[in-house]
Amino acid sequence: MKIFDSHTHLNDAILYPDAQQYIEHARKLGVVKMAIVGSDAKLNRLAIQLAHQYDNLYAIVGYHPEEANSFDAAAENELIDQLNDPKVVAVGEIGLDYHQNVVKQSVQKRVFKRQIEIAKDAGLPISVHNRDAFEDTYDILKSADVSKTHGILHSFNGDAQWARKFVDLGMLISFSGVASFKKTYEVHAAAEQTPLDKILVETDAPYLAPEPYRGKQNEPGYTLYTVEAIARYRDTTPDVIADATYQNTLRLFGIEAS
Template sequence: MKIFDSHTHLNDDAFYSNVEKYAQHAKALGVVKLANVGSNQVLNDRSLALSARYPDMYSIIGWHPEDSIHYHDEQEKLLIEQLQSPKVVALGEIGLDYYQTTSPRAVQKQVFKRQIDIAKQLHLPISVHNRDAFEDTYAILKEMNVSDIGGVMHSFNGDPEWLKKFLDLGMLVSYSGVASFKKTREVHESVRQTPFDRMLVETDAPYLAPEPLRGKQNEPAYTLYTVEAIARFCDVNPDDIAAHTYANALRLFGIED
């Protein structure tokens, strides 16, 4: 079994001083490739450093909605330059977050749209963060014709109706440990209705540890448990989910295995 953790944060303070330990544990559980996702200049820089150091790590860099208040012309100039690094596979995580954030919604929308424009200029897919902002996130992606570049709805936690809307825009959906939680029944149903060729898996570590480790610090190795949960909901072998999501990540990110 080969698993691709399509969205994690070994560039986070929780891991950055001991990345080798977590990388080795991930490989021991079949997680052989991963993408470290940035959200501001520090985390973007760290993601790029890890991609340069580890052959099976890739970078997704951009400005998170919570950090969008700090996004300005100089940051944008640096971002455009860094996005052209050879192991950058997408722009993200970008989007909208309406849950207890210090960045005004108008600023978030402006920075979200600007980064989609940059992704189009550089022919990169995007990784989209959406927290309590389904309607506006969908409206912006539709307005910006996201199908021109494609991308992924990171840690998707919507119901089947929202699933269909984002799939119709040409987006892939990525499932995190949330899909394994016992009470997230709408997400379970979305998992069942997601075509295997449009599905990714992720940890979003150090957050959202899947069952049976819910409440503990997450890490890339635990992508395995999300794969196993999805397999149960879909009544297929975990090897099938791993194979499909691995191939989908390679295709979306333009990586040759």
């Protein structure tokens, strides 16, 4: 079994000091590749650093909606330069977060739209953060015509209908540990009904640890438990889910099979 964790944060201060240990443990659980995701200038640089340090790691760089205020001209220029790095496979995590409205919604929207344009110019997919902002996220992606560049709704926490709407735009749906939680029934249905060639898996570590580790610190190896949960909902085997999501992720990121 080979699993690709499509969204993790080994560049986070909690995980970074022991990155090699987490990578080795992940491999023992079948997680052989992972995308390290940035969210601001520092974490973007660390994502790229880790991607060059380890062959099986790749970088996703961008500005999280809660960091939108720091996306100035210098940040934009650095981001555009970083997209020329061969180990950078997507722009993210970008999007909208209306949960606490740390940044004005108007600023979040402007920065989200601009980063989509940058990704399109670079020919790279996007990794989208959406929290309490389904309608606006959908409208922006639809207006941007992401069918040509594609992307990911990361750590999807909506229902099957929303999943279908985003898939119809050209997006893939990535399921995190939330899909394994016992009472997230709408997410279970989305994981069951979304076409298999449109599904990815992730941890979002160190956050959102899946069952049976819910409430504890997450790590990339735990992608296995999300794979197992999705397999149960779809009445198939973990091997089938692991292989399909692995191939989907390679295809989206333009990575040659190995």
